[in-house]
Structures are given as C-alpha cells and as structure tokens.
Amino acid sequence: xxxxxxxxxMSPEARAPGLLIEIEDLAVKFGTxxxxxxxxxxxxxxxxxxxxxxxxxxxxxxxRVAAGLIAPTAGTLWRRPGLRLGxxxxxxxxxxVLPLSVRRFLALAGKASRAEAETALGEVEAAGxxxxxxxxxxxxxFQRVMxxxxxxxxxxxxxLDEPLxxxxxxxQVSLYDLIGRLRDRxxxxxxxxxxxxxxxxxxxxxVVCLNHHVCCSGAPExxxxxxxxxxxxxxxxxxxxxxxxxxxxxxxxxxxxxxxxEPRP
Amino acid sequence: xMEEFFLRALIAGIGVAAVAAPLGxxxxxxxxxxxxxxxxxxxLLGVALGLLLGIDPVFGIAASSIVIALIVTGLQRQRAxxxxxxxxxxxxxxxxxxxxxxxxLPSVRFDLMATLFGDVLxxxxxxxxxxxxxxxxxxxxxxxxxxxxxxxTLNEDLARAEGVPAAPVQxxxxxxxxxxxxxxxxxxxxxLIVSLLIIPAAAARPYxxxxxRMAILAAAAGALAVIGGLFASLQxxxxxxxxIVAAATAIFAVSFTLGTLGKRIS
Numbered sequence: 001x002x003x004x005x006x007x008x009x010m011s012p013e014a015r016a017p018g019l020l021i022e023i024e025d026l027a028v029k030f031g032t033x034x035x036x037x038x039x040x041x042x043x044x045x046x047x048x049x050x051x052x053x054x055x056x057x058x059x060x061x062x063x064r065v066a067a068g069l070i071a072p073t074a075g076t077l078w079r080r081p082g083l084r085l086g087x088x089x090x091x092x093x094x095x096x097v098l099p100l101s102v103r104r105f106l107a108l109a110g111k112a113s114r115a116e117a118e119t120a121l122g123e124v125e126a127a128g129x130x131x132x133x134x135x136x137x138x139x140x141x142f143q144r145v146m147x148x149x150x151x152x153x154x155x156x157x158x159x160l161d162e163p164l165x166x167x168x169x170x171x172q173v174s175l176y177d178l179i180g181r182l183r184d185r186x187x188x189x190x191x192x193x194x195x196x197x198x199x200x201x202x203x204x205x206x207v208v209c210l211n212h213h214v215c216c217s218g219a220p221e222x223x224x225x226x227x228x229x230x231x232x233x234x235x236x237x238x239x240x241x242x243x244x245x246x247x248x249x250x251x252x253x254x255x256x257x258x259x260x261x262e263p264r265p
Numbered sequence: 266x267m268e269e270f271f272l273r274a275l276i277a278g279i280g281v282a283a284v285a286a287p288l289g290x291x292x293x294x295x296x297x298x299x300x301x302x303x304x305x306x307x308x309l310l311g312v313a314l315g316l317l318l319g320i321d322p323v324f325g326i327a328a329s330s331i332v333i334a335l336i337v338t339g340l341q342r343q344r345a346x347x348x349x350x351x352x353x354x355x356x357x358x359x360x361x362x363x364x365x366x367x368x369x370l371p372s373v374r375f376d377l378m379a380t381l382f383g384d385v386l387x388x389x390x391x392x393x394x395x396x397x398x399x400x401x402x403x404x405x406x407x408x409x410x411x412x413x414x415x416x417x418t419l420n421e422d423l424a425r426a427e428g429v430p431a432a433p434v435q436x437x438x439x440x441x442x443x444x445x446x447x448x449x450x451x452x453x454x455x456x457l458i459v460s461l462l463i464i465p466a467a468a469a470r471p472y473x474x475x476x477x478r479m480a481i482l483a484a485a486a487g488a489l490a491v492i493g494g495l496f497a498s499l500q501x502x503x504x505x506x507x508x509i510v511a512a513a514t515a516i517f518a519v520s521f522t523l524g525t526l527g528k529r530i531s
Contacts, residue, residue, distance in 0.1 A: 067426045087426040094419060098294045099473045108416045110427060133474070153427065 018044040020083055020157045020189045021066060026075035028061050035061045038213050039075070041191075045156060048183055048190040050200040050220075053210035054232070059193045060090055062210065063161050066191060083157060086150030088143070090161040090193070100134045102145050109152040120148040123185075124178060139166030143175060151182065158188050162195040176201040270386055274495055277388040277396050278509060281449045282461055282487030284400035287407060287480035288445055289462030289487075290469070291438065294418050294476075298463050299352045300337065304439075305446050305458040307333045307359030312380055312450075313366035323395070323447045330443030333359065334436075360455075383454035383506030385495070392451055399448045403441045410434050415476060452491075453506040460510040461487060468517040471524025486516050 015022065019042060026039040036058040043049050051059045064070045065077060067087050094100065106117040121127050124144040129137065137145065143163050150158055163179070164172045180203040183190055194200050200207050200220055208217040209229050216226040223229055292301050308326045315325025333355055340351055367375060376384065388396075407414075413434045416424035425431045449458045465487035466479065473479030493516070494509030 064422065067422070069422055069425055085426060087423060089420055089422045089426075092420045092423065095294065095296070097467075097470055098418070099470065099475055099479055100419075101474065104475055105419075108412060108419065149423075159426075 022078040029073045046187045050204040051193045057211045086155030086158045088146045088160045112152045120151045124148045140171030158190045160192045274385045278491035279488045281452045283484045285461040286465040286483035286487035289466040293466040301459045303352045303356040306356040309363030310359045313363045326447040334439040385452045385505045464513040468520040
C-alpha cells in the first residue's frame with residue numbers, strides 16, 4: 001500500500017512486533033534548502049539510537065519529524081498506532097520574567113495528578129526539586145525536570161534533542177546512566193541527539209551518523225571505522241569517538257558530591 | 266461627595282485595568298510589547314475605517330487588529346527584515362494612514378486627542394456596560410486557554426508535541442488582545458494602551474512565584490494606578506489618561522526598587 005507522505009500508515013502486519021517508529025526515504029525541504037533526503041530509521045522498544053552529525057546536519061529536523069512537528073516533504077513516517085511520545089526539545093530557555101515552580105512546570109504536561117508528578121520527579125532522581133523555581137536549577141537539574149515532564153506522558157518512545165546541553169561533565173555521565181535506567185525499567189525506545197560528535201552513550205544500541213542523509217549507522221564500536229564517518233569527521237575524530245564505557249567507582253549526586261555507586265543490573 | 270463623571274471614570278478605568286493586566290502578563294512573557302503597540306497604533310486606522318463605514322469604531326478596531334495580526338503572523342517567516350523593523354513599519358503606517366483617513370472625514374465630528382490619549386472622564390454608562398461585557402468575555406476566553414497558552418509560551422514545540430493546538434490558541438490570544446485594545450482606548454487612548462498591559466505586569470513580577478499570582482497582582486497594580494492617576498488628575502487638573510500611566514510607572518518604580526533591594530538582602 002503506498003503511503004501518503006507525512007501520514008502515519010496503519011499497516012502494522014508487515015512490521016516487527018516491537019517496532020515503534022519507521023521512517024522511510026524521508027525528505028524535508030525548507031524552501032529550496034534540503035534539510036534531509038533519503039533518510040531511513042527504525043526504532044523498537046527498548047532500543048537506544050544516538051544521532052550524531054555536524055551542526056546543521058538535520059538532526060533536530062529528524063527528531064521534529066518523528067515528534068510530528070514537521071510534515072515530511074517526501075517519504076513516509078509510520079508510528080505505531082497509539083504510540084505515546086515523550087519529547088525534550090533543544091535549548092529550552094525560560095525567561096526569568098515568567099515565575100514558575102517545577103511543580104507548575106510539570107503540571108503543564110497535561111492531566112497529570114500531583115502524585116504522578118511526584119513519581120515522575122522521583123524517577124529522574126530529582127524529587128527534592130518540586131517546589132524550586134525553575135530559574136534556579138542547574139543545567140543538570142533542569143534536564144532532569146525536562147525528562148520528568150517527558151515521562152509524565154507515560155511514553156513508549158523518548159525523543160531527546162541534546163539532553164546533555166548545559167550539563168557539566170560529571171552530570172552528563174549520571175544523566176546518561178539515568179536515561180539507560182529509564183529504558184531498562186520501562187522498555188522505552190530512545191532517540192537521542194548527541195551534543196558531541198565524538199561521544200555517545202555507552203548503552204547506545206545504534207549510532208546513526210547524519211549529514212542531510214544517513215552517512216552510516218551501526219553499533220558504536222563499528223561506526224568509527226566506517227569510511228564515511230572517517231571521511232566526514234577525519235581520522236582524528238575516528239580515534240576520538242569515545243564511547244561512555246566508563247567504569248567509575250562512585251556516582252555524583254545533584255550537587256556534585258561523590259556518592260557510592262548504585263547497583264547496576 | 267464624588268461627582269458622577271468621576272465615579273464612572275473610576276469604574277471604567279478599574280474594569281479596563283483589571284482585564285488588561287492579566288493579558289499584559291502574557292504580552293510580557295511572550296515578549297510581545299511591540300506587537301501590542303503595533304495593534305494599538307493600527308487601531309487608529311480601525312477607528313477611521315469605522316467612521317468611514319458608519320459602524321461602531323470598536324468593530325473597526327477589531328478588524329484592523331485582526332488584519333495586522335494576520336500580516337505579522339504571515340511575515341514572521343521572511344528573513345529580509347527583523348521583527349522589530351516590521352512591527353515599527355506596521356505601527357506607524359497604521360497610525361499615519363489612520364490620521365490621513367480621518368482628514369477625508371471633515372464632516373465627522375471627531376476628537377483626535379481623545380482617541381490618542383483617551384477621555385476617561387467622558388465615559389458613559391453605556392461605555393461601561395461594553396467595557397465590562399467585553400472584559401468578561403476576554404477573561405473567560407483567557408481562563409479557558411490559560412494552561413495551553415502558558416505551555417505554548419514556554420516552548421511551542423514541546424506544547425505541540427504534547428497535543429496543544431498552538432496556532433488556534435495563539436490566534437485566540439491575539440483576538441482577545443484586540444478586544445482589550447478596543448475597550449481600553451476610551452480610557453488611555455491608542456498611544457498609551459500598551460502601558461496598561463505591560464507596566465502592571467512588570468510591577469507584579471518581583472512579588473509573584475506563580476504565573477497566576479503575577480496576573481492577579483498585576484490586575485491589582487493596574488487598578489491602583491487607575492485610582493491613583495484619576496485622583497491625581499482631579500487634584501492637579503492633569504489629563505486623566507497620562508496621569509494613570511504616570512501612576513502606573515510610579516508603582517512600577519517602587520515595586521522594582523523594593524523587589525531588587527529585597528532580593529539583594531535576602
């Protein structure tokens with residue numbers, strides 16, 4: 001059955017049972033500029049896919065297509081019927097002139113009850129922040145609150161556009177760990193735009209390297225030897241694709257103090 | 266004993282301020298002060314159109330505001346000119362075209378000063394009826410779209426991804442903004458309307474911890490400015506509309522100073 005561009009197609013029979021989203025031969029044009037062409041992407045429940053690529057490569061555009069915010073110019077986007085999305089957009093800046101507590105911010109996610117908001121904030125290990133002003137949060141705390149708001153939607157798929165921006169290095173590690181645990185606990189699919197060309201999270205199942213088209217994709221270790229990756233970023237970058245395969249003997253709490261590690265499965 | 270015209274002015278002014286201030290919070294949060302000014306200046310063209318077509322100026326203002334809102338929305342995507350330049354062109358073109366159009370109506374008795382700076386001491390009970398009717402409608406719509414508009418104000422992408430109908434909500438906001446401008450014109454005039462929107466909101470900010478509280482405090486600050494401005498105007502025989510704005514500015518200055526000092530101490 002030929003699919004209408006931009007319309008989720010309702011023919012799940014042919015697809016793998018766990019599949020959440022399937023993008024085929026996607027193109028997006030803004031005026032005459034081509035942001036994306038011939039892009040394909042599949043993502044299943046429990047799978048973490050990291051998007052990397054240079055600035056302006058179309059990573060955010062791809063996430064926005066997946067979120068249903070822009071209609072593709074060509075190609076198809078299939079989302080599992082009833083798919084619930086949790087979305088964390090890039091660079092959300094809240095003007096100080098708007099007074100807002102974390103509780104009020106979470107309440108804007110929809111019809112979530114107080115208890116649900118508390119559960120969501122607890123899940124991102126930021127339960128103490130409920131009554132704080134959103135303006136007084138650190139970068140890491142703010143991204144956790146964003147994640148909590150996404151989790152309030154009870155999502156099947158998390159779309160995270162540079163969730164580590166504005167987060168210090170120690171916080172980045174624990175935030176990646178947290179995303180991995182949310183995936184494990186809820187069987188979520190995660191599509192994550194990496195803020196850094198060379199670093200993807202260790203739990204990533206697949207890295208997709210994007211530069212208007214999919215240059216290459218594969219497991220984190222495989223991709224850095226891929227000729228297209230090397231051609232795009234140079235051999236130096238290929239050596240620097242440091243996977244977060246950290247094995248530290250402690251974690252950090254939100255204030256940055258060392259704490260004993262959490263037991264990992 | 267208070268003169269009746271003064272009582273009418275107080276009732277009309279407080280009604281307008283109480284409606285304008287919560288809307289003004291969104292104008293401030295959404296950084297739309299210049300958009301508000303553009304709608305207000307363009308309202309003069311609406312007044313002229315209303316007189317030309319022989320309909321109530323309120324409908325002329327509503328029409329001109331909707332046209333301006335549509336033009337601004339439509340031209341937002343172009344990159345050749347900055348948004349401030351575009352708004353500046355529309356604001357002053359609207360004002361100038363309105364003045365030109367009025368010149369073609371020599372037979373119509375028309376008080377230009379009252380349109381530009383308001384004439385609150387001349388409001389009638391019928392004006393007050395329309396102010397409170399329009400104001401209630403505006404507040405009802407605002408209450409209805411409050412959460413959605415707040416979500417869109419924080420981040421449009423996030424709101425849309427969460428299922429908020431962003432475009433209709435924003436259009437509804439522009440419509441009620443147009444209505445507020447139409448009813449506020451009588452009190453402070455087209456040149457000073459934006460002050461009733463943004464100054465009380467700015468004055469309320471240091472004392473508000475939630476958006477709702479800021480809206481309520483802004484309404485109170487706006488009402489206080491009307492009372493203070495009208496009594497000052499009575500006392501010193503100053504023009505009523507500008508006196509209200511001056512009073513609002515004084516309230517803002519005190520609030521801002523205390524708010525900033527308070528923060529430094531605590």
